[in-house]
Amino acid sequence: MSATIRTANGSIQRESAQTVTDVQAPAEPAYELVDLDRYMIMHDGPVGYVEVVPPVFVCYAGHPYAKAEEVAQKHDFQSAVQTVIAHAAPARRARLTA
Secondary structure (H helix, E strand, C coil): CEEEEECCCCCEEEEECCCHHHCCCCCCCCEEEEECCEEEEECCCEEEEEEEECCEEEEEECCCHHHCEEEEEECCHHHHHHHHHHHHHHHHHHHHHC
16 A cells, blocks of 8 residues: 655655564563562663652662662653663673673
8 A cells, every 4th residue: 555645845755555564563671560669671681670769760770689779860761761771781881891
């Protein structure tokens, strides 16, 4: 199936719809509830935690939880997850090159 789109300057664009084979399955969640108010963040294995302490989400980098360090506090859960993953990437690279 294709669609014709008319632009403001009078030209015509044709777009093809994606076929069923082009659509990818959604990625698995990068987190898992491990306690009443704590999520373990995974990115090729556990990399940190997000703890729910209303009104913020506290971001911890490191594993296990007892050795994790607080790295940020966010007001949005998805932002907290991305912060933990972003903080873990350089730490993993440093360990691999050492």
